[in-house]
Every structure is written in structure tokens, then in C-alpha cells.
Amino acid sequence: xxxxxxxxxxxxxxxxxxxxxxxxxxxxxxxxxxxxxxxxxxxxxxxxxxxxxxxxxxxxxxxxxxxxxxxxxxxxxxxxxxxxxxxxxxxxxxxxxxxxxxxxxxxxxxxxxxxxxxxxxxxxxxxxxxxxxxxxxxxxxxxxxxxxxxxxxxxxxxxxxxxxxxxxxxxxxxxxxxxxxxxxxxxxxxxxxxxxxxxxxxxxxxxxxxxxxxxxxxxxxxxxxxxxxxxxxxxxxxxxxxxxxxxxxxxxxxxxxxxxxxxxxxxxxxxxxxxxxxxxxxxxxxxxxxxxxxxxxxxxxxxxxxxxxxxxxxxxxxxxxxxxxxxxxxxxxxxxxxxxxxxxxxxxxxxxxxxxxxxxxxxxxxxxxxxxxxxxxxxxxxxxxxxxxxxxxxxxxxxxxxxxxxxxxxxxxxxxxxxxxxxxxxxxxxxxxxxxxxxxxxxxxxxxxxxxxxxxxxxxxxxxxxxxxxxxxxxxxxxxxxxxxxxxxxxxxxxxxxxxx
Amino acid sequence: xxxxxxxxxxxxxxxxxxxxxxxxxxxxxxxxxxxxxxxxxxxxxxxxxxxxxxxxxxxxxxxxxxxxxxxxxxxxxxxxxxxxxxxxxxxxxxxxxxxxxxxxxxxxxxxxxxxxxxxxxxxxxxxxxxxxxxxxxxxxxxxxxxxxxxxxxxxxxxxxxxxxxxxxxxxxxxxxxxxxxxxxxxxxxxxxxxxxxxxxxxxxxxxxxxxxxxxxxxxxxxxxxxxxxxxxxxxxxxxxxxxxxxxxxxxxxxxxxxxxxxxxxxxxxxxxxxxxxxxxxxxxxxxxxxxxxxxxxxxxxxxxxxxxxxxxxxxxxxxxxxxxxxxxxxxxxxxxxxxxxxxxxxxxxxxxxxx
Numbered sequence: 001x002x003x004x005x006x007x008x009x010x011x012x013x014x015x016x017x018x019x020x021x022x023x024x025x026x027x028x029x030x031x032x033x034x035x036x037x038x039x040x041x042x043x044x045x046x047x048x049x050x051x052x053x054x055x056x057x058x059x060x061x062x063x064x065x066x067x068x069x070x071x072x073x074x075x076x077x078x079x080x081x082x083x084x085x086x087x088x089x090x091x092x093x094x095x096x097x098x099x100x101x102x103x104x105x106x107x108x109x110x111x112x113x114x115x116x117x118x119x120x121x122x123x124x125x126x127x128x129x130x131x132x133x134x135x136x137x138x139x140x141x142x143x144x145x146x147x148x149x150x151x152x153x154x155x156x157x158x159x160x161x162x163x164x165x166x167x168x169x170x171x172x173x174x175x176x177x178x179x180x181x182x183x184x185x186x187x188x189x190x191x192x193x194x195x196x197x198x199x200x201x202x203x204x205x206x207x208x209x210x211x212x213x214x215x216x217x218x219x220x221x222x223x224x225x226x227x228x229x230x231x232x233x234x235x236x237x238x239x240x241x242x243x244x245x246x247x248x249x250x251x252x253x254x255x256x257x258x259x260x261x262x263x264x265x266x267x268x269x270x271x272x273x274x275x276x277x278x279x280x281x282x283x284x285x286x287x288x289x290x291x292x293x294x295x296x297x298x299x300x301x302x303x304x305x306x307x308x309x310x311x312x313x314x315x316x317x318x319x320x321x322x323x324x325x326x327x328x329x330x331x332x333x334x335x336x337x338x339x340x341x342x343x344x345x346x347x348x349x350x351x352x353x354x355x356x357x358x359x360x361x362x363x364x365x366x367x368x369x370x371x372x373x374x375x376x377x378x379x380x381x382x383x384x385x386x387x388x389x390x391x392x393x394x395x396x397x398x399x400x401x402x403x404x405x406x407x408x409x410x411x412x413x414x415x416x417x418x419x420x421x422x423x424x425x426x427x428x429x430x431x432x433x434x435x436x437x438x439x440x441x442x443x444x445x446x447x448x449x450x451x452x453x454x455x456x457x458x459x460x461x462x463x464x465x466x467x468x469x470x471x472x473x474x475x476x477x478x479x480x481x482x483x484x485x486x487x488x489x490x491x492x493x494x495x496x497x498x499x500x501x
Numbered sequence: 502x503x504x505x506x507x508x509x510x511x512x513x514x515x516x517x518x519x520x521x522x523x524x525x526x527x528x529x530x531x532x533x534x535x536x537x538x539x540x541x542x543x544x545x546x547x548x549x550x551x552x553x554x555x556x557x558x559x560x561x562x563x564x565x566x567x568x569x570x571x572x573x574x575x576x577x578x579x580x581x582x583x584x585x586x587x588x589x590x591x592x593x594x595x596x597x598x599x600x601x602x603x604x605x606x607x608x609x610x611x612x613x614x615x616x617x618x619x620x621x622x623x624x625x626x627x628x629x630x631x632x633x634x635x636x637x638x639x640x641x642x643x644x645x646x647x648x649x650x651x652x653x654x655x656x657x658x659x660x661x662x663x664x665x666x667x668x669x670x671x672x673x674x675x676x677x678x679x680x681x682x683x684x685x686x687x688x689x690x691x692x693x694x695x696x697x698x699x700x701x702x703x704x705x706x707x708x709x710x711x712x713x714x715x716x717x718x719x720x721x722x723x724x725x726x727x728x729x730x731x732x733x734x735x736x737x738x739x740x741x742x743x744x745x746x747x748x749x750x751x752x753x754x755x756x757x758x759x760x761x762x763x764x765x766x767x768x769x770x771x772x773x774x775x776x777x778x779x780x781x782x783x784x785x786x787x788x789x790x791x792x793x794x795x796x797x798x799x800x801x802x803x804x805x806x807x808x809x810x811x812x813x814x815x816x817x818x819x820x821x822x823x824x825x826x827x828x829x830x831x832x833x834x835x836x837x838x839x840x841x842x843x844x845x846x847x848x849x850x851x852x853x854x855x856x
Contacts, residue, residue, distance in 0.1 A: 358617065
């Protein structure tokens, strides 16, 4: 029996194998594709016929292409290549001695166009122990997957020559991106002043704490949130593949280095674009930001239903998307960065502009600063807008570059990893109440100090946990095993009261 | 009908006051009383109709029952508990609804101001409230947002006694975010109103209650008020009643201080120092330790001095002027803020608390 010709179809970030069979019988010309193809798959017959004709393989008679399993819906143009190979074999143009996975979209002249889903397909090929033939445009992504026999295919002709053994394609070499991180724009050294916000972002990066920035328009909230990408520790190999898989499923190119993803949500975005969905169950923004930063600018403008939709993935670290086509679970562990104006008009507390909000408006605005999102925020920071005069006074004191800050962050993360055996939490932000009580190593003096402060400030239970988590991270940044009173005092500066006063 | 019922009944028509009794015999029967009032043009025919209906419905008895059940005390015009100072004012209230314990009002000071105050005004009102509380003075205010709330809060934090004179029924919480504050006021002092239970907040009721705030204390402090503000009405009434009026000087470029600054020009005493003011009115010169010096570390003192010489500084500016690192400053500002020696004016800027 002849070897199987396999294609793939995507369900979320998972590639499912599809066996492609073709049969040509005599009769009036007809070309039918069966096995629940979608419109893109059905149209492949025109592309396949044209591409084969380019190789002087003309097809006539009754043609039936079967995609098995028959009850699985197939989608996308990536089945063009296996169908073409199946027809070429039926015409005795090539023979196949071992099963292989083919994927790619054909151009009318026989070139193979790149498709989305190459990384999931490579992982499937690895687990099935078969070679993968993918478009040459996708070979850089596939190169990031370890232990797969993959070939980049420039055109149908090259593929068929390879299969006939006349001219072999070269195998895709595995290559991971270097450990370092390229320059991320903007750099923290470009941000003038704003020492408080910079420090808070450093703590957020070190302990994976969610953070809220409050400041007037033009104070630099957005710039600093973007700069956060540059001080986060580089992705590890496993994390890199996780993010790669999700990027590949929506057709984004492979990243050039190990920087963590940064995704900005707009408040007009739809729930589907944020959480994932659609007929092909694509991952949403919250999954694209997995292992990286999810930035919500003008957070108070977000509709209630968007916030509600974000709540579950943020809490659980994954999101399950259910559609008629099936259900898929995507990871969604993100560092949440929220930015907001201090009041509805934006100028409260500004030294130059006058705030025009009435007391009722202020109260209404203040009420937006509650609910599921803010419950998950550990750091609250005010970002003052500097007047031109103040900017001049500060002069060129840009401060440390992102690379220097990142080194400290990486060291602090390493300390958290060491503790993981005891606490079970990957980062300080994930420390549960019980672990906070038992494994936080608060020094005796710090404990006394914290309890006296908690009484004076009337901290709630949740507020106390926040202070402890942040204090743990501050101590990690300082390289200290126990939490000293100084760290607690600094952690108190990031509590929620005050940013809206 | 006894005295209490009579007062509650007449108070059922909004806008009437104890001035009615100035030349009318309160001992008349209800019908005769209404006729007499009507004849002397003290009330309108519509008012007389309305009161007659209330009388037929036995509304006053029901209201007294409701107040009893809610633990609200009623102090009618004829009662001995009626605040003496209120008897002299124009249009004294017929009856006072009191939730909590009405303290001795001999030692009391009213503090009023705008609802839309600056962080500075808020801080001053808070400080004033707590300083007055420590001098054993009762703070009277209106329970509104902004200055009023800060004055009440300051008094409570100094474990003093405070009275909120409301423009709604005493059982109505307005503004809604003050529910906890009102509960504390009712426990440590009293919520007072002349309006029947369940009366909702309407724009015209708040200026009306201002005469009580002005009348009940010997002195009034206006912290921050724009030219057209409720606090200005209170101040004008207090001046007419011959009360001591003080005003906290504000910046001349801020609209919210325009009215209070103008009061100083019109003869109000400027309040330039909280402890001097409190010592002056309480006659405890040098006896009170309002702001006992807290031992400060060298760095803390540096930051405090830096902010005392110029306010509204960001952390970067403090860092540039004191030479302390931002990380140190985060810690020091947090600590000084907890000890209420500095406060945030919003947008990440700091000021030293006034003394």
C-alpha cells in the first residue's frame, strides 16, 4: 500500500492531521473535494490545477479528493500542497515511499506561499515522527522547533523533484534566537524624571505585579508602559515556544529575539478580538500577550463587558474558547498594565491646566476604579506631568538604561525561582494568602512595623497581602533573603489610596 | 396637642419657623391657631389648608412614632434642650431632629467650605477639625463632600465630638459615599436636621440649613469658598448674627478661594496658623501640644524642610534638591504621609502639612 499523504488543519493552536486521498476516473471533467472543506479548501482545485499545468501535468476526467477524517471540518488554504502531491502521485508523476506532512498555499505559477500554523504543524510532525514540507517563508519559524525533520519548499516543482529524488531540498536547520535582547524602544534612559513610576515598573517587572499608572495626558504613561518591555527578563526556551505557537496560529511572523510580547488593547476592541474566537477559534489579544505585557490605555473608557470578559483569563491564566467547531484552551498569563487619567477631564492635580470636573463627576469617575481588574493590581502609581520649566530644571538626568534595570530584574526573578520549590509560585504576584503567611520571611522588626502601619492606615486583608507581595519583590531586588522594614515602608508607597486624591 | 406635637405638626409645612410663636398664643386649639396665623398673615391660605390636612391625618403623631422607632430624638422649640444660641437667630427651627447625642454647644466651632475643594483646603479642614477636637471643641459642619467631610473626619480622628447639620432628613444619607462617616458622627456626636424624616436633598434646602450652622456656634471658619457658594451664605448670616468669622487665606489665582479671601477683606479674621487659632479661641495659650514634635531621622527632616520651603514637588524634584535616591524617597514619603506630615496634592506631587 502506498504511503499516506498528510496535510494539517488548525484548531486554535493545535494542528490536526488530515489524510489526503485523490482518485481520477474517466468521464466528463469534474473536480470535487469531500470531507467538510470550507470555501478556501474547495477553491484549492483552481490553484492546484493551474500549478500542476505549469509543470505540464494536465488533469482531465472525474477527480475526487477525499480529506479524512471525514467528520472534521477543514479550513484554510494550507491544504493546497498535499492535494497537489496526491494528484501528482495519481498521475504517476511521483511516488512516495514514506508518509509525510505537506502544508502550503499554491500560487497559479506553482510557487508556495507561506501560511499560518507552521509551528503547530511542526510540533505535530515531530510527534508523528514524519518529515514536514512547509513553505520556505515559514522555515524561520519551523527552525525554532527542536527535533523536527522539516524542509522549506519554494515551489511545487522543487517539491516534486525532491520527491522523485532528482534534486533534494535542504533540511531546515534548528536555530534558536540568541539569549540576549535587542534594543527595545523606548529605552528607560529616554524617560526624563518620573523616578517613582520607573521604580514601580521595575518592581512590576521583577515580581510580575500588575500595575496601574494614573496621570494627566502627556505625562508619559504610555511611553513608560512601552518601555516596560525592555526591562522584562528574556523568554526562556519553553516560554519562547509557547508564545511562538500562539503567534503562528494567527499568522504573525516569528519574533527576532527573546523579548516578551507587548500587546495594547484599545477600548473599542471586540470581546472576540480580546478573548479569542471566530469560526476558526483564533487566540485573542489576551493570549497573544501570554508571558508578556497586556496594556490597557485609558482603562476607565473600557466597556463593562470587556472588563468582565477579561476577568476569567486573568484570574486563571488560561482561557477556554467554546465554539460550534469545538473548544480550545489558550494560555493567558499576562502582566497587566493599566493607565488612566486622574479625573474625567484629565487635569486634576496638574500644575498648569485647571480641572473642570464637578464633585459628582469626580465621584462617578472614582467609582470606575474598582471591580475585578483593580482587585488584581498590586502597584498604584501617580505619574506627574512636568511643566516645561521643571523639565529644564531636571536637565539631562535620564537615569539608568533598560539593560541595567533588566539585570536587576533577572536577578530578582532568579531568587523567586529558587523559592519555587517551597512556595510553588513562579513569581511573587502569584503568592497565595497562605504562602504569604508562612513563607515570606518577614523580619521581626518589619512585622511589628507592618502591623502598626496596617492599624494606622486601616489596611484591609487584601491591602495587607498586596503590601507583603510587593515588599517581597523589593527585597528580592535588593538581594535580601528576609523582608526588612525598609522594604515594607517602600511597599506602602504603592498602595491604592492616594493616586486619586 | 402637646408642645412637641404642635411643633412637629407646624414643621410639616416646609419654610415655617418658630417666629410664628412670637406674638401668637401657643395654647390655642389647632383650628383657632391656624385662623389666628392666617389673620396675621403669618401663613398663606395654601399653607393653612395643608396643615389642616396633616392635622386630620394625625401626621405629627405618626412622625413622632417613626422617630422614636429609629432612635431619633426630637427637640421642639419649647424644650429646655433647645440650643440657647439658636433662639436668637432669625427663623429659628421649630424642631430639631437629632440622631446621636447633642453635646454642650458652648464650646463649638463651625467649619464650612466648598464641596470642590483643593487638596490643600481638604488638608487644612482636616487639621482644623482634629486640632479643635484636641482642644475639646465640637466641630459643626454640613456633612457635605469636600471641606465639610474633611472637618468632620478630622474631628473624629482627634477623637472629638462633631455635629453635622443636614439639608435632608436625618435618616437620609447624602452624599451616598458618606454613609460610614455619618455612622461615626452619629456615634461620636450628632446628625441634626430640621427637616422631617425622609426629606430628600434639594438645592434650596441646603442654604436654608446654613442659618443653623451659622447660628449654633460662637464662631465660624470658612476654609475655601468660591464667590457664589453655600459657605458664603453661611458666612454672611454668621456676620449678621454677630458671630466671629474667620477665613483661611487662599491663593489669589484660584477661583475656589476667591470668596474666602474676599471675606478677609470684608472684615473676617484671617486664620494664618491652625495652632495659634485654636489656642486663641480656647484660651489655652501654650497649654496644648497640638503638634508634638515627632522624632525624625536626618533624611526625613531634609525632605520635610525641602517641602516646607516649596510645595507641589514631584519625587524627582525632591531627589534633585535633597540628593536622596528615589528609592529612599519612596520610603520616606510613604512614612511621612502616614504620620500626616506631608500630603499628596494629586498627580504625584507632595506638600508639607500646614502647622
